[in-house]
Amino acid sequence: MTHRLDGAEAAVGALLGAGVTRGTPVAVAAGGAGSGIAAGGRCWAVTAPPAEVVRRVGSALSPRWVWWSARRTARPLVAAGVTVPACWDVAAVHRLLHGGSSDAPAQVWAVARGLDPQRVPRSGQLDLLRDTDAEEGDAGDPVRPDGYLRPDWADEPLRTPEQAAAWAALALELQGEQAEALASATDPRRPPAQPPLAVLTAWSESAAELLALELAATGLPVDVAAAAALIAGHAGPRPVDEAAALASRQARDAVVRDLLPDGEQVDLRNPAQVRAMLARLGFDVPDTRSWRLEPFRGAHPALDALLTWRRSERIATTYGYGWLDRHVGPDGRLRGEWRGCDGAAGRMTASAGLHNLPADLRSAVVAEPGHVFVRADLGQVEPRVLAAVSGDEGLARATAGADLYSPVAEQLRCDRPSAKVAVLAAMYGQTSGTAGEALRGLDRAYPSAMAYLRSAEERGRAGKDVRTYGGRRVPMWGVGAAVEPAVAAARGRFARNAVVQGAAAELFKMWAATVRAGLTGLTGARGAGGAGQRAIVLCLHDELLLHVPEVSAEDTATLLHDALDRTAARWAAGSGVRFVADVSVLPRWSDAK
DNA sequence: GATTTCACGTA
DNA sequence: CGTACGTGAAATCC
Structure with a gap:
């Protein structure tokens, strides 16, 4: 039977009694008007809401707060302005360990227990063929006899502090398993005095989820009048009604249409029509993307007008008055x-x-x-990250100064722009262009870094996952190595980039x-x-x-x-x-x- | 009505 | 044939 604690101060006492000190993992969850907490294999129902419990317990004991996910548990804390210095986000660490973007407890639990995540039961699922045996048992237990979480627990807000206590206990259980899995993934190159990088990464990924909530709450200060003036410069004054909006739109379109033969016929927002129009003007292009039209900007006045129109159209639609109204609050925060x-x-x-x-x-x-x-x-x-994750000593030496590309250029006996292009090409898997000679130079000068990238590419081509330096699993799509060459090549580029971009993140x-x-x-x-x-x-x-x-x-x-x-x-x-x-x-x- | 395609902004 | 993301309009698919 779960112990019930009356108020946040009682929670401090219970946790103190359980031996909780600074940095000890303590799980918390919300349930009804109260909360549940778990530590050291025990759990308690508390009559106070999480914001109060976290505030009081946090200032008294400074534990590491554990939750299924910040998105589900920490939102009211952020709203209440409660500071959480250290946390463990079970869903975030799940994504680190296994890849993907899910933060649903049912998925996280299924993967952790080795169950098929495809077969996670859903709320309100009416399946006449369902295995009723699996669903019987104690409805007060969040875990079904078949090992899956009960969907009413996983998908809906918990109704009582007792439920929250059981829920927190599961989070703590997962946290312990995750910490163990991460600690075993040690890198022999690292000094043994510090926690393994994967554990440090789990902490900072958890903090990033909390930061994400704080960023959403805080907002970006915007001068609304200045923004409106900028928008007006592209989209015209704020329309008072639908008719005015239409007139403003047509006036913008007319600038381009007036430069075209049969301009009335062309819908500028329809790429097919724009392409046909360009063909009539003598420009045969496979698509109408601006970078493709840019070289012809001077060849016909309509092209310049079209590209200018596109910029304004972007502001008018995506970043126009509607955007301001939807996303900027009365306090001027975006x-x-x-x-x-x-x-x-x-x-x-x-x-x-x-x-x-x-x-x-x-x-x-x-x-x-x-x-x-x-x-x-x-x-x-990114090149500095590559030097670190690949352990390439030569490239590491090139990071000594404020500019990395100059020493690389010296090493390659080429100019700085060529060196920069070559390094970027290596990291991004670029195959076109003329970086060939410099790329061969990189292979000679920085063999470890290039081997690291090539290894990632090969894994990707073969459909195997890669792991970033911090331990994030990056899954590949498609099945195995037997895919079309274009798919294999795309996976190779993706993997080559992911180990650098991911480690940098x-x-x-x-x-x-x-x-x-x-x-x-x-x-x-x-x-x-x-x-x-x-x-x-x-x-x-x-x-x-x-x-x-x-x-x-x-x-x-x-x-x-x-x-x-x-x-x-x-x-x-x-x-x-x-x-x-x-x-x-x-x-x-x-x-x- | 939901999904896909095209386009384009940032890193 | 560099990657990733989010977004909006139009086309396309049910």
């Missing part, structure tokens, strides 16, 4: 949903256009009064997690990014954007550099690889160089 990792190599993703904001619009991203942005981006991160997230921890000083309320607080407001693959009070700009810049040094010392320990960040303080995002 908010989207964030994920800590995508389904492929593990980069962060964001919706609401946060990751693909046109450069023009960046001038509307403006710090609030009394605040500035501190922007930091990793320099030449892991380094980036560890850096971001370290910066995040440094911002809070591991204590005190975060306050959901409110005024006066320092907060990460954007993560962009190799770039961090922080919004901070003006007076703390210099301290924050120092923090970003220090955090990178500390991250690199752990992540790339023993490799001799240097990582560098460019840090600047800006009133608006577009002021970056």
Whole structure:
């Protein structure tokens, strides 16, 4: 029988009695108006909600919070401004270990228990042929006799603290198994004094999921008037009704159509019609993508007009008034949903256009009064990552300076642009172009790095999974090696890229997690990014954007550099690889160089 | 109505 | 024939 605790203070006492100290894994889940907690193989139902329990227990004991996923459990914590310095996200670590993008508990559990994830039972499933034996047993047990989770537990909010306690106990069980699996995956090259990289990665991937929730809550400061003015420059003034919107659209189209013979007939938004029109003008193109039309820009006035129209059309549709209205709150913050990792190599993703904001619009991203942005981006991160993950000593030596490509060019006896193209071509699996000679030079100069890439490519071609340096499994699609050559080649390029891009994403997230921890000083309320607080407001693959009070700009810049040094010392320990960040303080995002 | 294709923005 | 993502409009498929 689960013990019931009355209030968060009682939870502190119970956990203290169970021997919980700083860093001990303690699982938490929500159930009804209360919560469930689990530690050291025991679990308790608590009458207080998770936000209160995490706040009180956190300040008293500083455990490592364990949850099925931040998305399900930590949202109310973030909303309440509760600081969580360290956590373990079972779903995030599941994705690290097994690949994919699922965070559904039923899937995570099935894979962990060696059950077929395809056969996970679903809520409300009415299957006359179902195996009723498997579903009998104690409805108070989240696990069915056949080993799968009960769908009503897995898919729906739990109704009582007792259920939450059982749920937390399962999360703790999985966390223990995951930690063990990760700890056994050690790299002999790493110094034995530190936790294995895969464990460090599990921590930072978990932190990234929490950061994703915080980014969604905090939002990116936007000067709405400036944004509207930029949009007006492309799409015209904000239309008052449907008729005005149509008129504005037609006026934009007319600029291009007037330059065309029979322009009235052409729908500019229909690629087939545009292609036919281009053919009539004498341009035979396989498609109408702008990079393909760009060379002909000067050949006919309509082409220049069309390409300009496309830019405006992009702003008008994707980043127009509707976008502002949907995603920018009355507080002038642009908010989207964030994920800590995508389904492929593990980069962060964001919706609401946060990751693909046109450069023009960046001038509307403006710090609030009394605040500035501190922007930091990793320099030449992918070749430096390649040097670290492949253990290539020659390439590691090339990371000593601020520029990696100059020493590579010297080594290859070619010019810097050629060296850069060759290195990028090697990492991305480029097959066209004229990087051939330089690529052969790379093979001679950096054999370990090139072998590492080739090995990933071969695995990909054969349909085998690859693993990133931090231990993320990257599955291949298709079945086995018997696929069309084009598929094998695509998998090879993908795998070659994934081991670099994925490892870079892991380094980036560890850096971001370290910066995040440094911002809070591991204590005190975060306050959901409110005024006066320092907060990460954007993560962009190799770039961090922080919004901070003006007076703390210099301290924050120092923090970003220090955090990178500390991250690199752990992540790339023993490799001799240097990582560098460019840090600047800006009133608006577009002021970056 | 849901899915696919084309296009294009960012890294 | 470099990869990844999210998005919107139109075409296409039920």
